[in-house]
Every structure is written in C-alpha cells, then in structure tokens.
Amino acid sequence: MPTIVVEVMPKAELLDPQGKAVAGALGRLGKTRFTSVRLGKRFEITVDGHVDDAVLAEVQELADSVLSNSVIEDVVGIHVLEAPAGETH
Amino acid sequence: MPTIVVEVMPKAELLDPQGKAVAGALGRLGKTRFTSVRLGKRFEITVDGHVDDAVLAEVQELADSVLSNSVIEDVVGIHVLEAPAGETH
Amino acid sequence: MTAVTTTPSRGIADTVAHAISTPEKEQPFDALGLTPGEYAEIRQILGRRPTSGELAMYSVMWSEHCSYKSSKKYLRQFGEKVSPAMKKNLMVGMGENAGVLDVGEGWAVTFKIESHNHPSYIEPFQGAATGVGGIVRDIISMGARPVAVMDALRFGDIDDPDTARVVHGVVSGISFYGNCLGLPNIGGETWFDRVYQGNPLVNALSVGVLRHEDLHLANATGAGNQVVLFGARTGGDGIGGASILASDTFSEGGPTKRPAVQVGDPFAEKVLIECCLELYREKLVEGIQDLGAAGISCATSELASNGDGGMFIELDKVLLRDPTLTAEEILMSESQERMMAVVTPEKLAGFLAVTAKWDVETSVLGEVTDTGRLVIDWHGEEIVNVDPRTVAVDGPVYDRPVAYPAWQDALQADSASALPRPTDAATLREQFLALLGSPNLADPSWITDQYDRYVMGNTALSFPDDAGMIRIDEESGLGFVIATDANGRYCQLDPYRGAQLALAEAHRNVAVTGAVPVGISDCLNFGSPENPEVMWQFSQTVDGLADGCLALEIPVTGGNVSFYNQTGDQPIHPTPVVAVLGVIDDVARRVPSGWQDDGHNIYLLGV
Amino acid sequence: MRIGVVTFPGSLDDRDAARAIRLAGAEPVALWHGEHDLHGVDALVLPGGFSYGDYLRCGAIASLSPIMAEVIGAANSGMPVLGICNGFQMLTEAHLLEGGLIRNDHGSFICRDQGLRVENALTDWTGGFAAGQEITIPLKNGEGGFIASAETLERLEGEDRVVVRYVGVNPNGSLNDIAGISNARGNVVGLMPHPEHAVEPGFGPDTADAMRSGTDGITFFTSVIERMLVSA
Numbered sequence A, B: 001m002p003t004i005v006v007e008v009m010p011k012a013e014l015l016d017p018q019g020k021a022v023a024g025a026l027g028r029l030g031k032t033r034f035t036s037v038r039l040g041k042r043f044e045i046t047v048d049g050h051v052d053d054a055v056l057a058e059v060q061e062l063a064d065s066v067l068s069n070s071v072i073e074d075v076v077g078i079h080v081l082e083a084p085a086g087e088t089h
Numbered sequence C: 001m002t003a004v005t006t007t008p009s010r011g012i013a014d015t016v017a018h019a020i021s022t023p024e025k026e027q028p029f030d031a032l033g034l035t036p037g038e039y040a041e042i043r044q045i046l047g048r049r050p051t052s053g054e055l056a057m058y059s060v061m062w063s064e065h066c067s068y069k070s071s072k073k074y075l076r077q078f079g080e081k082v083s084p085a086m087k088k089n090l091m092v093g094m095g096e097n098a099g100v101l102d103v104g105e106g107w108a109v110t111f112k113i114e115s116h117n118h119p120s121y122i123e124p125f126q127g128a129a130t131g132v133g134g135i136v137r138d139i140i141s142m143g144a145r146p147v148a149v150m151d152a153l154r155f156g157d158i159d160d161p162d163t164a165r166v167v168h169g170v171v172s173g174i175s176f177y178g179n180c181l182g183l184p185n186i187g188g189e190t191w192f193d194r195v196y197q198g199n200p201l202v203n204a205l206s207v208g209v210l211r212h213e214d215l216h217l218a219n220a221t222g223a224g225n226q227v228v229l230f231g232a233r234t235g236g237d238g239i240g241g242a243s244i245l246a247s248d249t250f251s252e253g254g255p256t257k258r259p260a261v262q263v264g265d266p267f268a269e270k271v272l273i274e275c276c277l278e279l280y281r282e283k284l285v286e287g288i289q290d291l292g293a294a295g296i297s298c299a300t301s302e303l304a305s306n307g308d309g310g311m312f313i314e315l316d317k318v319l320l321r322d323p324t325l326t327a328e329e330i331l332m333s334e335s336q337e338r339m340m341a342v343v344t345p346e347k348l349a350g351f352l353a354v355t356a357k358w359d360v361e362t363s364v365l366g367e368v369t370d371t372g373r374l375v376i377d378w379h380g381e382e383i384v385n386v387d388p389r390t391v392a393v394d395g396p397v398y399d400r401p402v403a404y405p406a407w408q409d410a411l412q413a414d415s416a417s418a419l420p421r422p423t424d425a426a427t428l429r430e431q432f433l434a435l436l437g438s439p440n441l442a443d444p445s446w447i448t449d450q451y452d453r454y455v456m457g458n459t460a461l462s463f464p465d466d467a468g469m470i471r472i473d474e475e476s477g478l479g480f481v482i483a484t485d486a487n488g489r490y491c492q493l494d495p496y497r498g499a500q501l502a503l504a505e506a507h508r509n510v511a512v513t514g515a516v517p518v519g520i521s522d523c524l525n526f527g528s529p530e531n532p533e534v535m536w537q538f539s540q541t542v543d544g545l546a547d548g549c550l551a552l553e554i555p556v557t558g559g560n561v562s563f564y565n566q567t568g569d570q571p572i573h574p575t576p577v578v579a580v581l582g583v584i585d586d587v588a589r590r591v592p593s594g595w596q597d598d599g600h601n602i603y604l605l606g607v
Numbered sequence D: 001m002r003i004g005v006v007t008f009p010g011s012l013d014d015r016d017a018a019r020a021i022r023l024a025g026a027e028p029v030a031l032w033h034g035e036h037d038l039h040g041v042d043a044l045v046l047p048g049g050f051s052y053g054d055y056l057r058c059g060a061i062a063s064l065s066p067i068m069a070e071v072i073g074a075a076n077s078g079m080p081v082l083g084i085c086n087g088f089q090m091l092t093e094a095h096l097l098e099g100g101l102i103r104n105d106h107g108s109f110i111c112r113d114q115g116l117r118v119e120n121a122l123t124d125w126t127g128g129f130a131a132g133q134e135i136t137i138p139l140k141n142g143e144g145g146f147i148a149s150a151e152t153l154e155r156l157e158g159e160d161r162v163v164v165r166y167v168g169v170n171p172n173g174s175l176n177d178i179a180g181i182s183n184a185r186g187n188v189v190g191l192m193p194h195p196e197h198a199v200e201p202g203f204g205p206d207t208a209d210a211m212r213s214g215t216d217g218i219t220f221f222t223s224v225i226e227r228m229l230v231s232a
C-alpha cells in the first residue's frame, strides 16, 4: 500500500526547547559546526488504494487541521514515499 | 547556512502508540482510507560551512548514536535541504 | 485500522496430527531454554512429541520466571510458617495475581511488587515503563482500582559512563507510564552500587483498593462461557524464543528479526483500567486475567488450570498488529496492555458494548469446556492439546545444590573495626563531606519531582516521608500506608539477618506513621540459581523473611522472584525488596516524619 | 449550581475536579467526551490528564471530540469554562485560547508546589482573589511551556489576559512566566497548575502553617459560583 509522508516543523520564530536540547548535546560532544537544531514530526500515512490528487488534497487538509497546529507549527512537506521505509527491514 | 534533514521512525515491528492514536483520530473523523499512521521525528540541523561527504558521514554517525535510539528506532533518511524550510515564511 | 489476519505464508502450523506422525522430528528445545530432561518430561506428559506451539508454551511457562522452579521449594514456607492471627485479614493469599487483605469497613487492599530488571537494562525507558504497566494489570485482575505505585531502584556506580543512560531512562519511563495512568507515586528507593552496573534492579509496586464484594479471581469455570481477548493488538514484542521455533521448523522463511523489547502504551492501559472497572461494576465478567510474561500461553493455561474444566481457543481469532506472526509467535508474544476475560454467553453483548464504549478492540477467542484439556486451533487445525495444569501449575520443581559461600567468613571477619578511626578535625570533616556528597545519601527529589504525587487527591503521605499513605474512604478517612526497603550490603554479609532487617525497616517505616502493619509483598532479586552460593543466599533470605513474618505476625501475600541478576558470573548482592502494608483508621491522624513544630521534645527509642 | 466536568479517554484529574466543585458548594456533573450534550450545566471544567496519551500534541485529539463542538459553542456564548493543564492544552488546540503549550524547557515532567501571582482578578474564575495576590497550588506537567508569537504576547499582556504568572521559579520555560490566560471576555480561562489539588486540608501543598494544608485552589471554584449567582 502506498505511503504518504507529512512533515511538520515548529514555526521558525517560536521556541523549540527540544531542538535546543539536541543542539546543546551536540555541542557538548564537540560537534560545534552544527549551529542549531530544530525538531519536528514526520508522519507516514498508509493509504488503502491509489494516491491521486484528491487523496493528496485530503492529506493536505488533514495536515493543516489535525496533524499540525497552525498557531505553533508549519507543514513543510507532503510527498508520496516510493519505497515505504517500513518495508525495507 | 545549509540545513541537513535527519528522519527517524519507530521500528516497523514495534508498537507505535502515537501513530496508533493519530490513526484512531483519523478514523473517527471518517477518514477510513488511511489505514495506518506512524509518527517519527524530523531533525533540521543547520551547518556552519559547506556540506561535504565528511560532514554527511558525521551526521550519519550522530543520527545513529544520538538522534535515534537504535533499539527502537531506525534512521530512514538523511539529506541536504535545498531551500531551508525555516526561511520560507 | 483494518484487521488483516491472513494466513502467514511461513506459518504452516505444526499440528497435533503432524506431531503424532513425525515422532522423530528434532526440536530446538535447548535454544528455547528447556533442558533435555524437561523436554523428555514434556514428551512423557503428552505421550508424543510436542507440536511447535506446545513446545513454545511449555518453554515459556516452565521458564524460571514463570514457573518458580528453583524457588518454589523455599517459598512454601511463607504459607507454612503462619499463625492464626496472620490469616485473619487475608482474603486472598499467595498464588493469585496479587494478595488481598481485609482492611475493614468493607474495604480490601491488594498490592504486589514485581521486577522488570533485565528489560530495563536493554531499553531503560520502555523496560521500566512496561514494568509499571505489568504490575498495574495484576492489580486490575483482582477486581481492584489501582490507586498508587512505588518503585525500588538499584543502579550501578554513579560515575560509570553507562549509568546515566540507565538512570534517566528508567526514571523517565516510570514517570511517563505512572503519570499517564494517573496513579500517584508515593515512594520508593534509589541506591547506587557497582554490583548493579550491568544489572540494574527496577522493582515496581502497585496498590489497589476494592469493596469486598468486588473481589474477582481469574479462573475459567462454567462450560460454554466465552473466552475473550481485549485491549491492544498482538504484535511481535518480546518473543525472541518463537523466532527460533519458526526458523527451525520452516527453514525457507528464515528466522524473523523479532525485537526483545516491548513498547508500552500507558494511554491504552488507562483506558483498559476504566474499561475493566466498568465491566466489574456492571457485573459483566466472571474473571479477568492480565497478559504479562508468556502472553496468551500464560493467560489460557492459568485461567484453565484455576478453573474446573478445560478451554478451547481459535488462535487465528487473535487481532494482530503484524499479520506475519506465526501461531507460535502469537502464543509467546508479550505485547502489553492486553487482558483476557471469561464471560457468560448472556452477558457477551453487554461486555462488547462496554469495550466498544472505551474503544477497546475485542475478539472472542473460544470458550470454557468440560474436557479438562486446553485445546488451541489454528485455522481449523489443532495445534495444542494439553492438560493445562501440566503447563501452568505442575511444572518442574528443582532442589538446586546449596553451598555456604567460600568467601562468607572472610567477608564477615573483615568488619568495620578494622577500618582506620581518624580523630583529627580535618579528616573527620573530609569524611563527613564525602558522606554528604555520596549519591546514596543525596536528595532524591530530582527523581520524585518527575512523579505525580497529587493525582486522585488522596495522597496523605509521599516524598519525603519514609512511607506513602493513601486515603481509601473519603468519609471515614480510612487509609493504607506502604513502605519498601532492602539493603543488599547487609544481605551480602548475612542474608538471613539482612532480609529481616529489610522487613523490620519497612515495618518500622509503616508503624511510625501511626498505622498497623498488616501484610507484606516481596521481590527477591538474586543471581543465578544454578550457582550454589546464590542458592544458599536465597534459602537464607527466605528463611529469614518467613521467620521474621511469623515473629511480627504479618503474612506474605505475594511477591516475585527474579534470578539471573548478574554481570558475567558475578551475581548482584542478594536484594530482597520488602514492601510492608499497614492500615490507619483515619489518615487525618497520620504522623509525618520530620520536625513539625518548634519546642517539641526529641526522644531516641529502641535499644 | 451545576458545573460539568468532561471526561475524555485518558483524563486523570476529572474526579479531583468534581471533588473540588463539590467542596466549593456546587454540584459536579460528569460529562462524556463522545456526547453532544452538556446536560444543562452552568459552567464547565476540562480536567487534567493525558487525553489520548497526549500523543500527536497534548489535547489535540481530544479537541476533535464530539463534545468539544458544544464546549466551543457554550464558551462563545459566555459560559464559564476552565481548562486545567490538559484542559488548557485542549482550549489552545480548539483555538478558544491563544498560543500553545510545548515540552518543558528542561525536558522532564515536573511535579511541584508552585508559587503563582494572580494578575487578573476579574475573570469568571478568579473574582474571589485580589489582583496581585500570591498563592501556592500544585503544578504537574511535561508539556507546560507556554509559547506565542511576539504580537500575541503583547496583546495578551496589553489586554490584561494573563490571569496567573509563575513566581519564584519558572518551572517549564513559559514565556513571560505565564501560567494561565483568558479569552477577551474573561469567561474562558486556561491554567497549567492544578487548583483542584489545593482544595482540602491534608491533601494540598505544604504551607508555612502545616504540611499539605494549602487550599488556595478552592477560590477558582468559589469564584465562578459567586459570579453565576450574581448574574443569575
């Protein structure tokens, strides 16, 4: 079954304490060339049937209304996964 | 500054309570064609300087050792972001 | 999510008929942890070779963890060294999911402590989290509402680089699961010692309360009653052993990579708690058994053994998270947040309405029979046909060799009197500061601040008191008090006395709150039972505890034995964690520890 | 006076909220998330807990529940609504309150007796306090960090809609030490700390007088009762 990936990130202008904590951990490991880290979410949604424009539009709408909270997050990407990650193991 | 994206997903054979809860919510909204959802993490790491193979190798190593927990998660993708998502808003 | 329960391609099951016709087939019993003798015994019990499904069941149920085969001989003392006073308030004693004590006014309390040591080393967060989840399900299966948790923890050297991984993982796992269930954490212990470096101890305790009439025992009685599995779907969690079976039997598929870790879903468990309590309240179930170690193998064989007949199960009715699971894997899976119920046919519709209300997935697997056999079918073919008692009750019992440790006398002779006794101020000051700075005396609030102690609104004592106290009845103020204690170093010096000291300390911690101690539960953490010196420590510990309980006249209501706690062949110190439960008529009259008011006199009591 | 307490799957402090309402002198009414029925209550409490495990985002899945449509309608027509902790998160997810709540800056769950200053004593739920009054009530959360855009923060401050602020310690990295806010009308209030855990002597936070004797939380509930009696 095809899989659609939705990517959500915290808004750039808002605090991201989790990303900051990761950046801090990298810094303590001496990885100073990584200047900042932001932590968002990656959804893998399995679709029963074909993925057409209507399905993608439906996913876009869900991404905006349910999978993200537009007050604090942005949907940064929606795409169909060619080789579903879940099936490669 | 270039941004590297690291994508981490819960291992396919393990329970993903978060994804399950989201799938349940979609089901209650009548979105029954989405049969399953898995929820992972998406890191955006800003790099000071050029991204070359050495940097990517370093990120790969960090992805395996720090950004993911190999007992329960897989690193499913590492790539350089062309237009940093954070800067489009 | 839609149920995809297709027949797995490599899951052509080994049927009973096939087992009869292929008696010589080689079976991987040793890879499953069974000895040649145990395998021979299974063949003798069955009068044929076991099917791979039966082998799966026996191997997990006859494991040390499930069968208590090395400890049974000793644990009997807890039932034998008893006075009439000790039985007075005991409504359910050892052997059930958890013991139950009458605490008056029609109320009863059930509690138990259990280990989740090894999983918590592999994956500290999930290991500890599922440890809490498991013990809470034991409490629910008695008909009680869980009302509190505690955790007794032992970690390695605080300066070891691996310790932080374990400590922070374990504490946040307990915090995550317990908080999300809405159970106040009312106490515990934290101790650091090198002996636990490769083998931390994570002992989780839960307490539940119930009205006398709500007491339920998990047994399958009444032919025709339905056997129902509900809760989370079954996945490939914690079934390392089954992939051995699958790969051995069906070489073309190869062994599947099944993770040894289990991922917990406290939300699913919280919903399951409320769902079970509603099922009890509406009197829709005969009994509910939790699924923990050994999963469906354990639940079916225990329910059937505790009943008076048999059971028939269609295993392909199990709702799966992963449709590729084989029958053996389904039998052994340790997926969390599942329960098995026995329901009369008339009440099935009502039962299903309640599970639907709570969005809990449910499937009817089969029914109670009068055959005396546990029969399991897989797509219409019989893959298990056993006497359930041979699986769950009459497993092997070992009388392991016991030897007084060669090093014991030297250890005891090397007493504190041999240590230098500095008298100068500078050295004393230095030692005092070293003590204050030692992790075992340091303030544990960085742990306890991660635990919700307020939820439910009945917490009368918790951190920093030495015992936790919960109000049971809002009208009368009736409450219970509980404390856990153990000191592995004392037990290493003298396991008999060390166990009694642990008991005495927990007993005192309960008594000083103003409560009357009424029962204990214990979690006995030891090295390998195959090491005669460990077995000696174990036997001494149980003797000490049983004698101590007789002297104090409080019964052991249940507990747990955890063996094989060692790094290489270096066992941990014997660590019997003792939990003492007490009753207080009115929590308003509790006595907290610590100075309460200016001007009070200070007395030192005792010897 | 009837005050509804909505139970969602994963609600934990619903019985505590009901107890607080009872101790304050009103009748608690248990409401179920799956219904479209407020059973004629006069005010509403969305209790604390981990609705739907707090998966996705805290309060997000619960905010899609059938009853939330009724809650939103009632809130918009002026009914007093208090969201405590997870309830506060639901109110932001339902956009009845502005901003959002994210993971604590230190990354851990924290349970502590928290000092607060009541900044706005005019809302339906804080009328019994004096502005500037300092109180102590328990706080317990993993995702209590209040965030909002700069303009939203400015508006909240400018319109006096910060209801309570952390004093002493900021326990989770909330911007401007914000512990609770209200809508413009003052009938909808969201709080991260738990007033329902400071309503009964013996089971609340420690005070200078005696352990576990703090009852500062009861005033949130008596305030709304008084407000409703006045307007009735």
Ligand SMILES: Nc1ncnc2c1ncn2[C@@H]1O[C@H](COP(=O)(O)OP(=O)(O)O)[C@@H](O)[C@H]1O
Pocket (backbone or CB within 6 Å): C150, C151, C152, C153, C185, C186, C187, C188, C189, C190, C440, C441, C444, C447, C448, C462, C463, C464, C465, C466, C467
């Ligand atoms: N892992 C833990 N979980 C919950 N409570 C704990 C834990 N560790 C310590 N505590 C609590 O911290 C307090 C102090 O513990 P401890 O230092 O062991 O006390 P003492 O030294 O007086 O026996 C007690 O209230 C105890 O219940």
